[in-house]
Amino acid sequence: MYQYSAKGAAASLRTLSVDGAAPTASLDEALGRLLDLACHLLDAPMALVWILDVAQTPRLHAAQGFTGEAPTCPSAFCEAVLKTGTVLVIDDVQARPALARDPVLVAAGARFGAGALIALEGRPAGVLALLDTRPRTLSPSQQQTLLRLARIAADEQSLSRQAAAEHESRYRAYFEQSAEGIWSYAFVPPVPTSLPINEQIQRAYESARLTECNDAMARMYGFESAADLAADDLARRVPPYAEGNFEAVKAFFEAGYRATEVETLEYDRYGNARCFSNNVVGIIEDGHMVCVWGSQTDITERWWAEDALRKSEQLLSSINQNISEAIYRSTPSGDLLYANDAMAWMFGYDTVDEMMDGHVIRFYRDPKRRDELTARTEKEHGFKHEEVEFVRKDGSTFWGLISCNVTLNDDGAIVTYDGAISDITQRKRYEQSLIKAKEQALELARLKSAFVADMSHEIRTPLTSIMGFAHILAEEAPKKHRELAQLIRQSGKSLVQTLKSVLDLTRLEGHTFEPNAERFDATELARQVLDLFRLQAQQRNLDLTLTAPDEPLTVWLDAGALSRILTNLVSNAMKFTSEGQVAVILEAVTSEEGGEMLEIRVEDTGAGISEDFMPSVFSEFRQETDSLAPDANGSGLGLAITKRLVALLGGTIAVESEKGRGSVFTVRLPRGEDFGF
Ligand code: ADP
Numbered sequence: 264m265y266q267y268s269a270k271g272a273a274a275s276l277r278t279l280s281v282d283g284a285a286p287t288a289s290l291d292e293a294l295g296r297l298l299d300l301a302c303h304l305l306d307a308p309m310a311l312v313w314i315l316d317v318a319q320t321p322r323l324h325a326a327q328g329f330t331g332e333a334p335t336c337p338s339a340f341c342e343a344v345l346k347t348g349t350v351l352v353i354d355d356v357q358a359r360p361a362l363a364r365d366p367v368l369v370a371a372g373a374r375f376g377a378g379a380l381i382a383l384e385g386r387p388a389g390v391l392a393l394l395d396t397r398p399r400t401l402s403p404s405q406q407q408t409l410l411r412l413a414r415i416a417a418d419e420q421s422l423s424r425q426a427a428a429e430h431e432s433r434y435r436a437y438f439e440q441s442a443e444g445i446w447s448y449a450f451v452p453p454v455p456t457s458l459p460i461n462e463q464i465q466r467a468y469e470s471a472r473l474t475e476c477n478d479a480m481a482r483m484y485g486f487e488s489a490a491d492l493a494a495d496d497l498a499r500r501v502p503p504y505a506e507g508n509f510e511a512v513k514a515f516f517e518a519g520y521r522a523t524e525v526e527t528l529e530y531d532r533y534g535n536a537r538c539f540s541n542n543v544v545g546i547i548e549d550g551h552m553v554c555v556w557g558s559q560t561d562i563t564e565r566w567w568a569e570d571a572l573r574k575s576e577q578l579l580s581s582i583n584q585n586i587s588e589a590i591y592r593s594t595p596s597g598d599l600l601y602a603n604d605a606m607a608w609m610f611g612y613d614t615v616d617e618m619m620d621g622h623v624i625r626f627y628r629d630p631k632r633r634d635e636l637t638a639r640t641e642k643e644h645g646f647k648h649e650e651v652e653f654v655r656k657d658g659s660t661f662w663g664l665i666s667c668n669v670t671l672n673d674d675g676a677i678v679t680y681d682g683a684i685s686d687i688t689q690r691k692r693y694e695q696s697l698i699k700a701k702e703q704a705l706e707l708a709r710l711k712s713a714f715v716a717d718m719s720h721e722i723r724t725p726l727t728s729i730m731g732f733a734h735i736l737a738e739e740a741p742k743k744h745r746e747l748a749q750l751i752r753q754s755g756k757s758l759v760q761t762l763k764s765v766l767d768l769t770r771l772e773g774h775t776f777e778p779n780a781e782r783f784d785a786t787e788l789a790r791q792v793l794d795l796f797r798l799q800a801q802q803r804n805l806d807l808t809l810t811a812p813d814e815p816l817t818v819w820l821d822a823g824a825l826s827r828i829l830t831n832l833v834s835n836a837m838k839f840t841s842e843g844q845v846a847v848i849l850e851a852v853t854s855e856e857g858g859e860m861l862e863i864r865v866e867d868t869g870a871g872i873s874e875d876f877m878p879s880v881f882s883e884f885r886q887e888t889d890s891l892a893p894d895a896n897g898s899g900l901g902l903a904i905t906k907r908l909v910a911l912l913g914g915t916i917a918v919e920s921e922k923g924r925g926s927v928f929t930v931r932l933p934r935g936e937d938f939g940f
Contacts, residue, residue, distance in 0.1 A: 290423035291325050294416060297391075298327035301412050305405050307393040309371050312416060313341045314381070314389040321345070321390065328394075329371060338367040344378030344390045350406050352377040355398035374398045377406070379413035383421055391416050444480025444539070444559040448473055448497055453551035460516045464509075467552070471497035474554065483539070483561050485531040501527050511541075520545030520552060526562070538566035589663075589684040595637070595677050597622040609663075609686055611655035618656070628652040628660050636667070640680060644669045650687070662691040708772055715769040719762045726762075730755040764900040767827075768883065771907040778821035778911055780935060785818045785825065785861055786811040786849055792829045793847060796837055805837065806844035816849055818861050819935025824908045829863065831901040832928050836867035838897065843868025843925070852931070860914075863930045872920040880918060881906040 298310035309328035313321035321341050326333035340362050344351045353376045356362045363369075368376060373394040381389035391413040393401075401409065438445055448471040454463050473492060481489045484500075503509045505528040515522040522543045529537050543557035583590050589606030593599050602615050610626060612618040627633040632651055639646050645668045653663045667682035733755065736748035770776045786809075793809050800807035818825075829847070836845040848864040872880060872887060879885040884899040909916045914932035 289426070290419060293419045293423075294325035295327065297412060297416055297419065298325055301391065301393060301409070302327055304408055304412075305377075305393055305401070307375075307377075307395050309373070309394040311367070311392045311394070312381070312389060313338070313392075314420060315387065324389075334367050334370045336366050339365040340368055340376050340378065340392065341390045344380060344392065345387050348380055348387075350377070350379045350410055352401050352406065354400045357398075368394065372396050375400075377401050377409060379406075379409045381413045381417045381420065383417050388417060388420060438477050441477060441558070442479055442560075444477065444483050444561075445557075446473060446476040446480050446559070447554055447556040449554045450552055453548070453553045455551055456520075456547060457550060460513065463516055463552070464503075464512055467512075468498050468503060471555075473497075473500070480559065483531070483537065483559070484529075485533055485535075500529055502530070505529070505536075515543055515545070520547060520555075526566075527559075537561060537563045539563075587685070591682055591684070593623055593680050593682075595641075595680065597624055599623055600679065606684070609661075609684065610653065611657055611659070626653050628654050636665070640667055640669060641677065644671075644677070650691075651684075653684070661686055661688045663687060712769040712772070715766055719766050722762060723759065726755055726758060730759075761898040761900070764898050764904060767904050768900055768907070771904065771911065776911065778824055780819050781822055782817060782819050782935075783822050784815040785820075785863075786816045788822060788826055789829055789847055789849055789863070792826055792833060795830070796833055796845075799837060800845070803837075803841075805840060805842070806846075807837075808844065808846045809849070810846065811849040812851060816851055816861060817934070818932070820861075820912055820932060824912055825932070828905050828908050828930060829865075831905045832863075832865040832930070835901060836865050836869065836926070836928075839871075840867040840869030840925070845869075851934070854931070854933075859934045861932045861934050863932075865928045865930075866925065868925040871922040871924050871926055872918070873922045877918070877920070881916070 294312045298312060301310045302308065307328075310326070311323065311333060312325045314324045316322050321338070323333060323335045340353075340356075343362065353359055353362060355374055356365075356368055356376055357374060362376070371394045373396060375395035375398050376392060378390050378392040380387055381391055391409065393409065450467060450470045451472060452470055454466045454470065456463065458466065473496070476489045476492055478488050481487065481492050484492065486492055501508050501512065503512065508527050508529075511522070511525045511527050514525060522541065524540050524542065527539050527541055529539060531537050538561075539559040540562045541557050541559045543555055545552045545555045547553070583603040584605075586603075587605055589609045590601075590603045591599060591606055592601040599619050602618060604615060607613070607615045607618050610618055624630050624633055629652065636646060636649060636651070645666075647666045649665050651663050651665050652660050654660055663684040664687045665682055665684045667680050669677045670679045670681060672678050730752055733748050733751040737745050737752060740748055767776075789809055789811065793807060796807055799805075833845065833847060844867070846864075846866045848862075848866070850862045850864075852860045852862045854860050876885075876887045881902045883903040886897065886899040906916055909930055909932065912932050914930060916931075917929045918926060919929075920926035
């Protein structure tokens with residue numbers, strides 16, 4: 264605890280302390296009664312008591328019999344009694360010129376004066392005096408009475424000092440143990456209350472010195488004890504530039520030098536901002552504020568929390584006003600409570616206020632849609648991303664994507680719907696145009712497929728006749744023309760094949776081909792396909808092999824499609840291999856996802872595929888020009904058809920190849936859910 268010697272402040276503090284009782288007041292009352300007795304016993308019209316203060320200056324404490332106020336100025340008569348040390352009797356002051364001018368005696372109109380020393384513990388403590396307007400004297404027994412009365416005054420004073428000491432110690436206990444910071448500032452010089460308030464504030468800042476504070480206050484600033492804050496100034500503690508401080512101080516002055524729960528923003532010894540709630544009272548003496556006394560509690564945590572809340576509210580409101588989504592809050596009965604600017608804009612209103620009136624149902628093109636969403640909100644406490652056609656102020660409509668949450672009261676009942684709407688008109692338009700484009704594309708593909716089917720029929724009919732006549736010619740024409748007729752037949756055959764492929768591809772592209780799943784043994788099917796190539800292999804001296812598990816490889820697939828896939832791959836392998844072998848390997852494998860798969864590998868030791876051509880190998884009408892194939896005629900459609908068929912059966916196809924060394928085509932197909940039954 265630190266105590267700076269501030270007379271006025273300390274005295275005021277005591278006067279304002281805990282129980283509010285002022286010990287000096289009861290002393291003055293007792294002295295008043297004593298003077299009354301003295302006047303009565305010693306037959307004098309006036310009596311006075313001076314008590315020495317801490318500076319040993321006599322202060323008038325009580326007066327009896329005066330008409331008007333007894334003067335409080337220094338008294339020569341009082342000084343003379345203090346000097347004698349016992350009793351001083353002046354029969355007629357006129358005979359003593361120094362005393363005749365004493366302003367107290369003059370004010371009393373006194374000719375006679377008698378005073379006795381009040382002594383406490385052997386030391387002068389004051390003077391008890393009798394005055395009379397006429398000259399007279401005191402008998403020795405009367406002088407004894409006066410001395411006794413002075414002793415009683417001394418007793419009264421000693422009792423009063425004890426009470427004051429007790430009072431002080433109680434105040435000290437409170438002061439030291441309080442969790443609140445308690446402080447006082449003295450103004451040296453005091454601040455005249457007659458000045459304009461802004462000037463008073465300026466003077467107060469200039470002249471305030473911390474006179475007393477407790478350790479609790481020092482700890483609020485990060486110090487250990489009150490001594491660390493010695494003689495601190497107000498400007499350092501409550502900097503007037505910090506937000507709100509000047510206003511807080513001004514409010515204190517304007518409210519008559521009092522303030523309760525006024526908040527100040529201050530800084531601790533490390534420069535951290537702290538917020539305090541203060542109760543302050545100013546002590547005014549003779550038209551001057553001599554000191555302020557106050558208590559403070561640290562509300563920094565609360566202040567931070569409130570500040571954070573304030574900032575997040577600001578952020579929220581700034582987001583609400585700046586985003587393009589509409590944000591709203593409405594009641595379950597359909598009244599709009601809040602809408603942001605974007606909402607007003609989206610619905611074609613000039614201001615938010617303008618759109619607040621009326622039921623929200625007017626925003627829905629189909630009121631049943633709102634009823635449906637309300638029912639869902641009641642049941643599920645919200646919904647997400649629902650498409651709704653809304654109505655603008657001018658009656659035009661737009662598509663919005665709406666999401667909604669609810670807030671509940673303590674009983675779990677819905678209080679508000681809180682939602683957001685984004686305008687998806689553009690997206691909707693785009694989606695609709697895409698759907699339209701897809702429908703058109705499908706229709707075109709259907710038309711194309713029908714056209715190709717018609718055309719191929721139209722071409723095939725005369726082609727059949729051409730090939731028939733070529734056959735007859737090959738049999739019957741002279742030998743030199745037979746070869747030509749044979750060529751016509753072969754070209755016709757190849758043309759029929761191409762036509763067939765074009766037709767298949769068109770069907771696959773037009774999605775008119777529906778796979779027809781059936782249960783069969785894939786090994787058996789592969790054997791049948793390979794049998795078609797046996798003769799050719801023999802003639803060309805190629806090794807054609809089939810490797811498959813011993814047990815049947817049952818699958819649930821479209822047999823025609825699988826046969827076509829195998830035929831295409833084996834025919835290519837045969838076509839592009841001049842020596843070596845063509846091997847077909849069938850295996851049951853498990854996919855990464857755990858599905859049962861049929862794996863078919865067609866390996867050859869033929870021409871291989873160059874790296875450059877690899878990306879085009881499955882494209883329509885693409886053939887490698889420098890192919891080493893001995894019999895490279897074809898349409899470039901086989902692999903394109905194969906790839907589509909594999910995809911149709913839910914499988915994958917891959918190729919590995921090295922130019923001049925051969926190729927491996929790997930097909931993986933799901934064996935079908937029901938393959939085992
Ligand atoms: P086509 O065989 O009728 O030309 P495909 O679509 O079946 O058409 O094949 C496209 C091209 O891919 C072939 O022309 C050839 O260049 C290449 N190709 C396909 N299979 C093989 C293979 N096993 N070995 C080497 N090249 C191949």
